[in-house]
Amino acid sequence: MPKLAIFLLLAVVLAACRSGQADGPVQVDIISLDHAPIRPAVQEALAVAAEYGDQVAAQSYNFDTPEGTTFAEAHDLAEHTPMAIFVNGEMEFQVDGRTIKFYSFPQGAGTGMVAEGGWTMDDLRAVLDQATN
Structure with a gap:
């Protein structure tokens, strides 16, 4: 019985010490078509993510690459999508x-x-503000 009490006390203490935020940076994933009209928007979104320094990790994917295809399938993006974040x-x-x-x-x-x-x-800044605070 004393071991159970110690275990429960330890579990409560550890739970109380845990911060509300997840460990590591906020993850921003941008997937897009590699077409001239969308490139400036992708670069601007990456620049917004970079404003947060180490608090945000950004990754971009091109639909026309194996990595992009895998990412799109994992996120149910099947139609012609210029960009998704x-x-x-x-x-x-x-x-x-x-x-x-x-x-x-x-x-x-x-x-x-x-x-x-x-x-x-x-809007992207507002979401990143929420996620990093």
């Missing part, structure tokens, strides 16, 4: 009462053939 494995977030989905071009960057998405780089 995942933060800690999620693409959809709540920001100021709005649902933000990091899918397609950011607002103002769409083309005549592909519509812009419903998100901005400021």
Whole structure:
């Protein structure tokens, strides 16, 4: 019985000491088509992630590579997608009462053939602010 009590006490102490944040940096994964119209948006998203230094680790994937294909399949991206951003494995977030989905071009960057998405780089910053605080 004393061993069980010590074990339970140790478990409670360890649980209380654990911080609310996960270990390691926030993971940002960007997958995109390697097409001229989308490259500036990908570079801008990578630059936003870089603003957070060691708190954020960013990785980009090209749909047309084996790594990109594997990533797309793992995240159920099957259609023609210019760009998608995942933060800690999620693409959809709540920001100021709005649902933000990091899918397609950011607002103002769409083309005549592909519509812009419903998100901005400021939305990405807001999500990264939430994830790093």
